[in-house]
Amino acid sequence: MTSADQTPVRVGVFGLLGSGNLGNDGSLEAVLGYLRAEHPEAVVDALCGGPEVVATRYRIPATRLHWYRGEYRTASRAGAIAAKGLGKLVDAVRTAAWVRRHDVVIVPGMGVLEATLPLRPWGFPYALFLLCASGRLFGTRVALVSVGADAIGRRPTRALVRWSARLATYRSYRDALSRDAMRAMGVDTERDKVYPDLAFALPTPPTSAPSGPPGPVCVGVMAFHGGNDDRARAEEIHRRYLDGTTRFVRVLVEDGRPVRLLTGDEVDRPVVAAILDAVDSPLVTAAEAASLADLMKQMAAADTVVATRYHNLICALKVGTPTLALSYAAKSDALMAQMGLAAYCHPAREVDAGRLLEQFRALEQRSAELRRILTERNLVAARRLQHQFTSLTAALFPAIDHAHAHALREVP
Template sequence: MTPPRVGVFGLLGSGNLGNDGSLEALLGHLRAARPDAVVDALCGGPEAVTERYGIPATRLHWYRGEYRTASRAGAVAGKGLGKLVDAVRTAAWVRRHDVVVVPGMGVLEATLPLRPWGFPYALFLLCAAGRLTGTPVALVGVGAAPIADRATRALVRRAARLAAYRSYRDEPSRDAMRAMGVDTARDAVHPDLAFALPAPAASPPAPPSASPSGTVCVGVMDFHGGNDDRARAGEIHRRYVDGTTRLVRALVAEGRPVRLLTGDACDAAVVTAILDAVDSPLVTASGAASLAELTAEAAAADAVVATRYHNLVCALKAGTPTLSLSYAAKSDALMERMGLGAYRHPAREADAGRLLEQFRELERNAPELRRVLAERNATVSRQLHDFLNALTDALFPAKSRTVKETA
């Protein structure tokens, strides 16, 4: 039979480790289940995707300044022309494939600042092109959330309706799409694709101690609130950075080494602010460039405090007791799924005193939490394995192969 031509689509290779981790997990499954598949990408960072994953890649947008603010007439005209060119480019790319997959990512949400004519428009073009050319578009393990902005909501809803296949990384995502008028009766819910990535060898837990002294990983984020928080974005950002900095300073005062983690290139500014404010050799910045490296960092720590969703995924997958600085329902749902729902703190209301209290409680209960995480990770692994096999059957019904579990 002719090898299936598979396209992958999204803001991949653009510096967000979570997005790239979802792609890596999907490619790992495809290479095991359908090694004959011919895969290429339409994505934000084609050079990085080709270098890292060895697949051909094309730039998502014709206009290179798509995500820069356009103030001059030439830039505005370039963006406008780019929308028309992208419609043709996307359709031409889609029709060359047997199936196009959007792997993971929060493509149906606006929990971070987002403009409708940016990625929501690109996703709509993709799904519309799939419907017009007869190429199925599969939204696999994606995140969704209620969207207040009418234009963004309309584009996201229409894109979801035009997709041939949808599955979600949590129940709130499916509920959000149902509330937006999408028929989700046949849509699956399963663990985040990143849980399919290889896990590092488990580190032996530190012996019980009245005064833990091991490393604490603190995952930070260039957080300004969501799409509906633009009016007070500056205030939210200042409060978040201040609360996180105070937590790090308190840990350092107790002699605890602190390792700062990120998940996107834009987070570097927050790392620098904390390093400058605390000014201690006990605080260091991780250079992790993949979810695998982030998971290894988390596995080597006594505990983790994290904001970014995929920082949480890495820490929980590593089996390390974790406190979530939660900014969206997806973080809350993940913590509940992994049995740590009690250890959450709102990122918009970051309070160092309360954070430290919750952190101390987390460490007191660390042995039990490690046991819970080990059990939940085993369950998640089975669930995701079963889903990925079902996905193979759904996307390649003529010839599918079941990936056998390894002992």
């Protein structure tokens, strides 16, 4: 509740949310948890990729991010190209009007300052720039919270990302690698902090150490085609990734291990189908996951996890299951090092089933030790994220709001 003379703070959340990527939605869920706990009086809505999903699942009003619904489809016909161009102009007006209605806008996590996967400058980078420029124009505080960043080679994308970061009111990064990348791109990061990924603030399902004979292995797959600079050989990279992963799954099955295939985005489903078709065995099954909570439940029940998507790795590490990363970007290596598993990374571009199997067996031999290490690292991550939420309140909300939030915490 707010006092009669106090207007509730208006908070917007922004990003490719509700679009099928479970990691993005997990970051949103973590920020909504923070807002509901610390600022229950705040009025929250979203400007996002999947407004219907966000409104239904998270019970907040949501507006579509792009006016043109075919924004992320390749435009080849003249009509589609014209519609995309018109959409850029319309989005500039729509974004400015939406930002102006808010006191605070939060971009919750996600790799919004990176181009480790194929990305066009006039897609999301342009949308983020519109957001941050509108915030500066209208005095709306824009926060990039625990976001990912990486060095960007292409000039248009790099310029949009750099200016978005410069125009934001608050910036924090999910690893030191991201902060270093923004500094290298010309952003003053002197006051920027590094905190764990927001997904580490989500509730953890009950877990238990395995007992008895070797149990199930979760394999998280990805529709991996390389990065933004790999477009010319994207199909070759994908075939090598799929072939190596399939060979690895086949060996596990030959050893009698149950394998559970997991995804992290709707676009990963064809990879699951291809592996199921190639490894025709009742020991290989696929799990339907609608959230990071669903993924964590699956991974908590496994002896070991081998995963590609960044937030698949986070889910496995968060529940304390020994994990091997099929790493497609430096952020995965940084995460594994942060959690004490730096030795268990394997390049997604060059999946060697034999070498991967050797790493997998070495990982399982240290299972009990690694579970203890992960328990300790998770406690540290949770404490650091709580510190970030305290800092976020001080940076974004008027003094009256965080005094009010403190009073609420004092109520028994």
